[in-house]
Amino acid sequence: MRYKPPHPGSLVALGIVALVAGSFIALVQFDGGRPTLLSIGPYLTQILAFSVIQTALSSLLSLVLGIGLALALARRRFPGRGMVLAALNTTMVMPTIVAVFAVFAVYGRSGWLISALDATGWKGSFSIFGYPGILIAHVFLNAPFVARIILDALNLVPAEQWRLATAFGFTPSQTFRHLDWPAIRSELPGLAGLIFLLCFKSFAIVLALGGGPSRATLEVAIYEALKVDLDFGRAAWLALIQLAICLSMAAGLNWAFKRPPADHTNRPPIRRPDSSSRRLKIVDAVVLAVGTLFIAPLAVSVLTGLRFIPRILDMDLFQAAATSFLIAAAAATIACALALALGGAVRRQRQVLRSPRTAAFYDFLPNILLAVPPFALTAGLFLMVRRFVEPATAGLALLPLINGLAALPFAYRYLAPRLMTAEERYGRVAASLGVTGVMKLKIMDWPLLKRPFGAAFALAMALSFGDFGIIALFGGPELRTLPYLLYEYLGSYRLDDAGAVGLFVVFFAFLLAHTSDRFSHAGDR
Amino acid sequence: MLVIDKCRLTWPDFRAEYSLTVEAGTLCAVIGPSGGGKTTLLHMIAGFEKPESGALSFAGQNLLRLEPAERPVAIVFQDHNLFPHLTAAQNVALGIRPSLRLRDVEERLVVDMLEAVGLKGFGSRKPGEMSGGQRQRVALARALISKRPLILLDEPFSSLDPGLRRSMIQLVDELRRKRPVTIVMTIHTPEDVAGLAEQMTFVADGKVLASGVPADILNGPLASRIADSISET
Numbered sequence: 001m002r003y004k005p006p007h008p009g010s011l012v013a014l015g016i017v018a019l020v021a022g023s024f025i026a027l028v029q030f031d032g033g034r035p036t037l038l039s040i041g042p043y044l045t046q047i048l049a050f051s052v053i054q055t056a057l058s059s060l061l062s063l064v065l066g067i068g069l070a071l072a073l074a075r076r077r078f079p080g081r082g083m084v085l086a087a088l089n090t091t092m093v094m095p096t097i098v099a100v101f102a103v104f105a106v107y108g109r110s111g112w113l114i115s116a117l118d119a120t121g122w123k124g125s126f127s128i129f130g131y132p133g134i135l136i137a138h139v140f141l142n143a144p145f146v147a148r149i150i151l152d153a154l155n156l157v158p159a160e161q162w163r164l165a166t167a168f169g170f171t172p173s174q175t176f177r178h179l180d181w182p183a184i185r186s187e188l189p190g191l192a193g194l195i196f197l198l199c200f201k202s203f204a205i206v207l208a209l210g211g212g213p214s215r216a217t218l219e220v221a222i223y224e225a226l227k228v229d230l231d232f233g234r235a236a237w238l239a240l241i242q243l244a245i246c247l248s249m250a251a252g253l254n255w256a257f258k259r260p261p262a263d264h265t266n267r268p269p270i271r272r273p274d275s276s277s278r279r280l281k282i283v284d285a286v287v288l289a290v291g292t293l294f295i296a297p298l299a300v301s302v303l304t305g306l307r308f309i310p311r312i313l314d315m316d317l318f319q320a321a322a323t324s325f326l327i328a329a330a331a332a333t334i335a336c337a338l339a340l341a342l343g344g345a346v347r348r349q350r351q352v353l354r355s356p357r358t359a360a361f362y363d364f365l366p367n368i369l370l371a372v373p374p375f376a377l378t379a380g381l382f383l384m385v386r387r388f389v390e391p392a393t394a395g396l397a398l399l400p401l402i403n404g405l406a407a408l409p410f411a412y413r414y415l416a417p418r419l420m421t422a423e424e425r426y427g428r429v430a431a432s433l434g435v436t437g438v439m440k441l442k443i444m445d446w447p448l449l450k451r452p453f454g455a456a457f458a459l460a461m462a463l464s465f466g467d468f469g470i471i472a473l474f475g476g477p478e479l480r481t482l483p484y485l486l487y488e489y490l491g492s493y494r495l496d497d498a499g500a501v502g503l504f505v506v507f508f509a510f511l512l513a514h515t516s517d518r519f520s521h522a523g524d525r
Numbered sequence: 526m527l528v529i530d531k532c533r534l535t536w537p538d539f540r541a542e543y544s545l546t547v548e549a550g551t552l553c554a555v556i557g558p559s560g561g562g563k564t565t566l567l568h569m570i571a572g573f574e575k576p577e578s579g580a581l582s583f584a585g586q587n588l589l590r591l592e593p594a595e596r597p598v599a600i601v602f603q604d605h606n607l608f609p610h611l612t613a614a615q616n617v618a619l620g621i622r623p624s625l626r627l628r629d630v631e632e633r634l635v636v637d638m639l640e641a642v643g644l645k646g647f648g649s650r651k652p653g654e655m656s657g658g659q660r661q662r663v664a665l666a667r668a669l670i671s672k673r674p675l676i677l678l679d680e681p682f683s684s685l686d687p688g689l690r691r692s693m694i695q696l697v698d699e700l701r702r703k704r705p706v707t708i709v710m711t712i713h714t715p716e717d718v719a720g721l722a723e724q725m726t727f728v729a730d731g732k733v734l735a736s737g738v739p740a741d742i743l744n745g746p747l748a749s750r751i752a753d754s755i756s757e758t
Contacts (some may be wrong), residue, residue, distance in 0.1 A: 158605035167596025168623045182610045
């Protein structure tokens with residue numbers, strides 16, 4: 001019998017499992033498996049309690065403000081509404097390290113708020129470190145994301161149902177009950193799970209704004225175990241616990257996101273019947289004012305960096321920008337290549353080999369990567385390769401790989417559905433013509449894939465470009481990205497310079513995210 | 526009687542002016558090419574589109590002064606008639622009370638109406654658990670239970686197969702004979718309402734080009750244009 005090589009996607013799946021498992025084994029075995037889980041118990045309890053409390057509060061506040069903003073924006077049309085929506089989009093792709101800068105710039109010791117209060121003769125004290133700073137930064141990043149997703153869901157309510165609501169004379173509460181709430185409820189489990197996961201795994205924000213070792217997430221604790229204490233065993237245990245918690249969340253997310261696709265409507269929505277309610281007008285005005293007062297200063301603080309750009313145009317900046325671009329491009333290539341291979345394997349398992357269980361496992365693999373702590377993965381891989389390469393070289397090689405793996409779940413969501421569609425539409429024709437391999441990719445898949453591929457590539461680049469995670473382990477004079485440079489400026493209280501670098505990072509991240517958006521909304525040609 | 530007199534609506538890319546009279550208690554079938562203005566005509570009667578000029582009345586009452594909820598009109602669309610989180614019975618009950626706080630007698634009415642449209646025992650099902658035809662029956666039950674004398678059916682059965690479509694239209698005809706209502710219904714092919722509709726109206730380019738007894742319309746001077754519009758759809 002002729003040997004049939006395994007599908008590249010099956011090799012990718014095997015590779016992902018091997019990488020994750022290998023990293024954990026390398027960490028646990030590094031110093032004989034010590035310390036035990038029992039010995040880190042009290043510390044673990046402390047950071048778990050902090051993580052859960054800050055995550056719950058951050059998620060709750062983000063959801064409440066985000067849903068309120070979405071409803072107000074859905075009900076109201078006003079001059080500048082388009083700008084508000086654009087601002088929401090910008091905040092959605094804002095790198096966390098830039099959000100940290102914004103919180104310092106507005107609420108920090110020499111920030112706008114304290115300066116304004118001082119000017120009024122205020123003598124009190126306010127520290128941004130701990131819960132206040134962390135909550136502000138998380139809500140600043142996540143509330144606009146919630147608002148955008150919920151607004152999109154509300155816009156998908158069929159126009160016919162709005163007409164029916166008008167014809168029935170629905171009151172504002174009936175409109176909410178029968179039209180808004182079902183749309184919100186369909187998004188809520190997945191959205192709440194995702195926000196919880198993001199806040200629970202938060203790194204840069206908690207590292208910079210935590211204000212002490214007791215105020216750490218598991219991600220920060222893993223980083224400190226690796227970078228400060230060189231305690232690989234503790235890092236491994238912490239990573240396993242985070243993996244267990246986040247995997248449960250990721251499994252929940254996987255289940256929650258399985259809902260029927262939204263129906264199309266035949267006309268844009270007509271005027272909402274509740275938009276003329278006087279009480280709702282007041283509620284919406286208050287929500288929009290609170291949202292603006294909270295988000296606008298933070299967003300504007302990033303723009304103030306414009307003034308200081310000439311000051312930072314030096315070799316450090318250019319090298320950091322070039323490194324960031326190189327790493328982001330390599331990470332995007334890795335993410336898209338792996339997503340294509342994995343999507344191809346899922347398609348083959350589901351539609352050709354009729355093996356839905358294997359297909360479901362492959363399909364779930366990218367979500368596992370959402371749960372794996374990148375520090376544990378990096379440290380494990382580093383331990384495996386450290387005998388062969390210098391730390392800086394290892395960092396340069398590992399950064400695109402880890403960032404690529406981190407972007408894989410997002411790239412996969414863009415590409416896998418299109419691969420399935422291509423097979424459903426043309427698979428039988430291709431099989432009957434004997435078109436396989438690269439020709440199949442070129443003739444059958446690529447015409448449908450090229451736009452989502454562009455979207456996935458740009459998004460993966462945007463995510464990697466603004467990332468301040470793994471670079472915190474390897475960063476230094478030899479290896480510096482733009483987010484790392486920003487962190488260095490923040491660390492040395494050069495807030496103006498940090499603002500200018502932050503503006504660079506946001507500009508490019510937004511440009512890449514916008515490119516991704518354009519690709520994902522463009523029709524196939 | 527429904528009277529539409531020179532009702533004009535203007536958009537940047539489309540202009541419509543309708544004049545039409547429909548006798549009370551009749552089934553008026555509206556036919557015409559896609560994009561010709563059939564749905565706009567129904568939306569104007571329902572109050573979703575406001576004409577810039579002209580007059581619109583039903584049973585002597587000026588409809589233009591009334592908001593959609595105040596008009597004596599019930600409407601069934603082609604899709605999305607039902608709220609997916611509500612059961613069939615609750616969807617029908619919206620036709621009586623949007624608050625869904627029904628009295629016992631009203632609950633009984635809902636059960637009876639579901640039975641009348643052939644959905645006895647389906648009250649607790651949600652739209653996702655029903656076929657396309659069953660969902661449209663629920664929408665029809667809601668339109669009828671609202672006791673509004675003018676019912677607008679905007680291609681309500683066009684997504685169903687021809688056999689089911691015909692049986693649904695027969696159901697509409699049976700129900701209207703039990704309770705006198707005026708029905709204006711947009712359709713794709715005249716065969717769907719053959720022998721049932723008392724009036725047929727041909728709408729194209731945003732205008733009522735002909736209206737009268739179906740046989741006269743189908744064999745009149747616009748016969749070839751009507752045939753073209755049928756083959757086009």
